[in-house]
Amino acid sequence: MDERTNKLTQGSVVKALVTFTLPFLLANVLQSLYGAVDLFVVGQYCSAESVAAVSTGTQVTQIITSLVTGLTLGGTILIGRYTGMERWDKVKQAIGTTLTLFFFVAIALTALMLLFEAPLLTLLNTPAASFDETMKYVAICAWGNVFICGYNALSAVLRGYGDSVRPLYFVGVACVVNIVLDFVFVKYLGLGAGGTALATVISQGVSMVIGIVYLKRHQFLFDFKLSSFRISLPMAGRLARIGVPISFQELMVRISFLYLAAVMNGCGVYAAAVVGIGSKYDVFSMLSATSIANALAAITAQNMGARKPERARKSLWYGLTFALAAAFAFWTWAQLSPETMIALFSDDPGVIAAGVPFFRACSYDYIMVAFVFCLNGYLNGRAKTLWTMVSCTFGALCLRIPLVWLVARYFSQDLGMLGTVAPVVSGIMAVYTLVYVLWEGKRGKGLEEPVEKTLKK
Numbered sequence: 001m002d003e004r005t006n007k008l009t010q011g012s013v014v015k016a017l018v019t020f021t022l023p024f025l026l027a028n029v030l031q032s033l034y035g036a037v038d039l040f041v042v043g044q045y046c047s048a049e050s051v052a053a054v055s056t057g058t059q060v061t062q063i064i065t066s067l068v069t070g071l072t073l074g075g076t077i078l079i080g081r082y083t084g085m086e087r088w089d090k091v092k093q094a095i096g097t098t099l100t101l102f103f104f105v106a107i108a109l110t111a112l113m114l115l116f117e118a119p120l121l122t123l124l125n126t127p128a129a130s131f132d133e134t135m136k137y138v139a140i141c142a143w144g145n146v147f148i149c150g151y152n153a154l155s156a157v158l159r160g161y162g163d164s165v166r167p168l169y170f171v172g173v174a175c176v177v178n179i180v181l182d183f184v185f186v187k188y189l190g191l192g193a194g195g196t197a198l199a200t201v202i203s204q205g206v207s208m209v210i211g212i213v214y215l216k217r218h219q220f221l222f223d224f225k226l227s228s229f230r231i232s233l234p235m236a237g238r239l240a241r242i243g244v245p246i247s248f249q250e251l252m253v254r255i256s257f258l259y260l261a262a263v264m265n266g267c268g269v270y271a272a273a274v275v276g277i278g279s280k281y282d283v284f285s286m287l288s289a290t291s292i293a294n295a296l297a298a299i300t301a302q303n304m305g306a307r308k309p310e311r312a313r314k315s316l317w318y319g320l321t322f323a324l325a326a327a328f329a330f331w332t333w334a335q336l337s338p339e340t341m342i343a344l345f346s347d348d349p350g351v352i353a354a355g356v357p358f359f360r361a362c363s364y365d366y367i368m369v370a371f372v373f374c375l376n377g378y379l380n381g382r383a384k385t386l387w388t389m390v391s392c393t394f395g396a397l398c399l400r401i402p403l404v405w406l407v408a409r410y411f412s413q414d415l416g417m418l419g420t421v422a423p424v425v426s427g428i429m430a431v432y433t434l435v436y437v438l439w440e441g442k443r444g445k446g447l448e449e450p451v452e453k454t455l456k457k
Helices: 013-045 048-085 088-123 128-143 145-160 166-188 192-217 233-265 269-285 287-305 309-336 338-343 349-362 364-381 385-410 415-443 450-455
Strands: none
Touching (some): 013 166, 013 269, 013 287, 048 128, 048 145, 048 192, 048 269, 048 364, 088 145, 088 233, 128 145, 145 192, 145 287, 269 338, 269 349, 364 385
């Protein structure tokens, strides 16, 4: 066994949660800087149309990121379960299946993006002034899907194995490369939105290659030999049963936010820029919650594999407390000074004026999603991914989209009202998810789950 494996099933619950989550959080902060730096650089050296292009293009590429993240989280959970059981032969097999499978997933996603980017951007009401730049941004990102999938799969493998430190190293290098190339391509070469996409793709590629070389030289459990990249059909089936529901729920949530983006795009370039900037703050404000949620999935998976369900539940409540504290800090900033938040990305008076009411309203979502993410992370770690898929799909299709439609129909020019939709939906989801978790706890089940029998085969 690799000495770097973090035994998440032993010692202090708080210490295990903090030491595993902090590198996870820092890696997510650095990865989120990709998009934030893209938007910052474009906002400083390009027009409002370019800002709208990056904003809308990011909404599209986040569909791919959501799909990949969902599937890779399935790999984290599967590898975490086998790690908790100390079935190292199965861990190695799961790693090989995960990495190989994602190579083919990347190729398929690239083809789909290139085929459907124009219809999708039209469906999103992309402003005509920024349409061509948005097309260029999405196309360049599509060609980088192999690197995006490769990096995320590699990180998922390590985190399921109990190692959240090395993914931080890899993404740190990529972040530095991305920032340097953003300024080179946009400020000095004048490539606009396409330059930011190119910088992101190159930096992801660098991160993936460095990660593979580093692990090979440090005798990682998986040897990265060509013969080891094989798909075990039974293992792929288990990965799909866990990962596909997560991926589907992420897709449904992203579609509902794309609908909001389409509504905002219909209100003009300023509104489109606002929703793009808002999406960046959504990412940063929710980083603690998403990082803790994904860490909880790995921690819960290992502890369920080791038959320690009570330890998994304790991790949930500690994690939720930490996530709420971080979310409250961002909510306070949005309530007291939303102008300064917007001005970091654009000093255009029209963008700031349009964004203030939207930011004040939607910032309540920072707190609500802390509940939703952490509870779902715990349930995903228990392989209750079918339930979380149904829950998130219901929230996206039956709550968020209808509410956006209603508000847009009767308050189309009120961005503050549109900003209230997200926290209202997340609040409803938080309530029924919490009820489900408490009900499951009282029922006393969670050790003998359907997936447990499958994993023992």
